[in-house]
Amino acid sequence: MNILDTPSDRLLAAVRDLLAQKGIATTAEIQERIAITDRASPGQGARMVAKAWVDPAYRARLLDDGAKAAEELGIPMRGMPPLGVLENTPDTHNLVVCTLCSCYPRGVLGYPPFWYKSAAFRARAVRDPRGMLAEEWKTVIPDDIRLTVVDSTADYRWMVLPMRPDGTDGWSEEQLAAIVREGDMIGVTVPTIG
Amino acid sequence: MTATAFAFAPGDIVRVKDDWPERRGPAHIRTPYYVRGVQGQIVRHLGDFPNPEDLAFGRPAEPRPLYHVRFKKGVIWAEDRADDALLVEIFGHWLEKP
Numbered sequence: 020m021n022i023l024d025t026p027s028d029r030l031l032a033a034v035r036d037l038l039a040q041k042g043i044a045t046t047a048e049i050q051e052r053i054a055i056t057d058r059a060s061p062g063q064g065a066r067m068v069a070k071a072w073v074d075p076a077y078r079a080r081l082l083d084d085g086a087k088a089a090e091e092l093g094i095p096m097r098g099m100p101p102l103g104v105l106e107n108t109p110d111t112h113n114l115v116v117c118t119l120c121s122c123y124p125r126g127v128l129g130y131p132p133f134w135y136k137s138a139a140f141r142a143r144a145v146r147d148p149r150g151m152l153a154e155e156w157k158t159v160i161p162d163d164i165r166l167t168v169v170d171s172t173a174d175y176r177w178m179v180l181p182m183r184p185d186g187t188d189g190w191s192e193e194q195l196a197a198i199v200r201e202g203d204m205i206g207v208t209v210p211t212i213g
Numbered sequence: 214m215t216a217t218a219f220a221f222a223p224g225d226i227v228r229v230k231d232d233w234p235e236r237r238g239p240a241h242i243r244t245p246y247y248v249r250g251v252q253g254q255i256v257r258h259l260g261d262f263p264n265p266e267d268l269a270f271g272r273p274a275e276p277r278p279l280y281h282v283r284f285k286k287g288v289i290w291a292e293d294r295a296d297d298a299l300l301v302e303i304f305g306h307w308l309e310k311p
Binding site: 174 | 243244245247259260262265279283286290294296297298299300301302303304
């Protein structure tokens with residue numbers, strides 16, 4: 020029988036059985052990983068960003084080792100690739116892309132959105148990032164700000180630490196986390212209020 | 214060969230090899246086309262990871278150093294702003310001193 024003709028659910032069950040029989044991964048481990056992946060969402064990354072905005076020591080730890088900083092907030096990172104965090108500053112804006120496939124910081128942002136996987140985004144993010152950001156996202160990077168496009172090509176995953184918007188003095192971590200969106204942590208947008 | 218055979222230090226000027234293994238047969242390459250043969254600068258050593266070119270085919274994969282390499286965008290695409298940059302993860306065995 021051709022493998023392509025096999026119903027996918029039967030194929031999946033067979034692979035899972037083989038993984039268990041060969042002692043590579045138990046059914047419970049696979050279920051746990053599926054549950055962790057399903058639970059991950061941009062809200063987790065947003066909590067990390069908000070904490071970094073109010074706590075300079077946490078910000079330093081986040082920039083040093085993103086995965087450790089995530090685990091500090093109870094976000095499970097076991098078995099995930101290392102997480103690097105790139106900070107936007109008054110001089111530099113960062114944009115994350117994976118031109119080769121769709122590498123994405125799933126542990127802290129969840130499943131990649133459809134546009135992140137599109138050929139159009141992947142090509143234009145490296146070739147014409149300022150044009151793409153302005154036309155597709157209404158994100159205009161001023162001429163005096165340097166743009167760094169981070170092509171996530173190998174074993175690391177990358178997340179952007181955006182700048183805290185003006186007008187948020189005195190806000191709680193919860194209030195701050197609520198304004199941080201998925202795109203802000205990839206660099207296609209920046210956090211705004213109101 | 215050990216990981217130290219492909220060692221570079223932050224600040225080193227490097228060139229990505231102008232090599233095209235995918236023309237010689239089945240290959241799994243994590244080095245984007247647009248940086249092949251291009252000069253850049255080592256930002257930092259990210260760690261050592263099993264060579265994906267072997268890992269993808271289920272072969273024994275020895276650890277290789279992975280670097281964050283910064284490229285000036287204008288070097289790759291002439292019409293681009295000189296100050297903009299591309300930051301790409303490149304394995305040490307793809308890098309050479311120019």
